[in-house]
Structures are given as C-alpha cells and as structure tokens.
Amino acid sequence: MSEVTVLIEGYAREKNGTEVASSTSVLIKDSGLKILVDPGSNKKLLVKALERKGLQPNDIDIVFLSHYHLDHILNIRLFPDKDILDGNTISRNDQIIDFEGKIPNTTIEVIPTPGHASEHCSLAIKTEKGTVVVAGDVFWWADNETQKTDSKSLLEHKDPYEKDHAQLLASRKKLLKIADFIISGHGKMFKVEK
C-alpha cells in the first residue's frame, strides 16, 4: 500500500491587486520511492513542509507535474538533479524518456485529465483508506470561494482558466468515478460522495 500526505494545501487569492497562488504539494511513498507531486511556487513553504517530515529536497526521488502552470512547477529549481515527470515523459537532464500508464517502478497510476490544460494528468494511488486521486487543477478553488463537494457542484464549478470545457467535464466525471478521496490543486482534500 502507498502512503499519501498533503504537504501543502494550495492557495489562490488576490493581495494588493496582484494574484498570489501556489499549488497543493503532495508526498507519495510507494515501492520505496518518495514522489513529490506539484512542488508549487512558494519556496519557503515547501522547504518547511519537507523539513517537518524530516526531509530535504535531495531526499525526493521523483518530481511529478500535473500540468505546466508556473504556480505548480516553479519549485522544480529545488530539484536540479532529480527526474521530473509529466504524464508521459521523464526529463533527466536533457534526456526525454517516454513512459506509459504508471510512474515507472511504482504502483501509481497516471490518468490523462485534459481540460484545465491539455497536458493535464492526475494520479490514482491505492491506500489503506481507499483510492486517493491527486487531481491537480481538475478541481480547485480560490480562497474566497466556498468548497462545495456534492457531485453537482463539483461538475458545475467554474474554472476561469479552463482550456476546453467538454474535456474538463469528462475529466471531472472520470475522477469522481474512481476516487474515494480527491486532493485538489488549490483548496482542501475531500471525500467523494458515492
């Protein structure tokens, strides 16, 4: 069984007329590897969150990116020598290595979930509590929004950054079907009502 920990709950708000945002960051322990999902853009917060777990950036084996928005990826600068993965490629220095289905050498399933961004992928992890899905921005809320998690509200929730509405809706439905718990890109983790 894998272990999933939310290191940082993502946020998105306005401060003095500027948008301020950093993504949820998640630590997965699976098959002896430590996988960090979406390192975010707040460097101090990430370093502190890792410290609280007794970890330094160098202890992370793999960094996985759900998609390429900078508020999710800027902190890859803390991991200059690590494998950086998106939904189907491993970037190792200048090498680009294809993979399919699962994060290599783990049981973590990669699920294409386009809509918010075309390259967007989510992760499904089997844990003792059930299937946890790290959903990136398939589900996310600004700090000033109420996080309603009944399925109707989840499917209808507006994403001001969506690239393709029909794809986003299909991705949301796909994740709600397989997940017991969903970790959102900005906002809280929630239980899926069945």
Ligand SMILES: [Zn+2]
């Ligand atoms: Zn985001």
Ligand SMILES: [Zn+2]
């Ligand atoms: Zn995004």
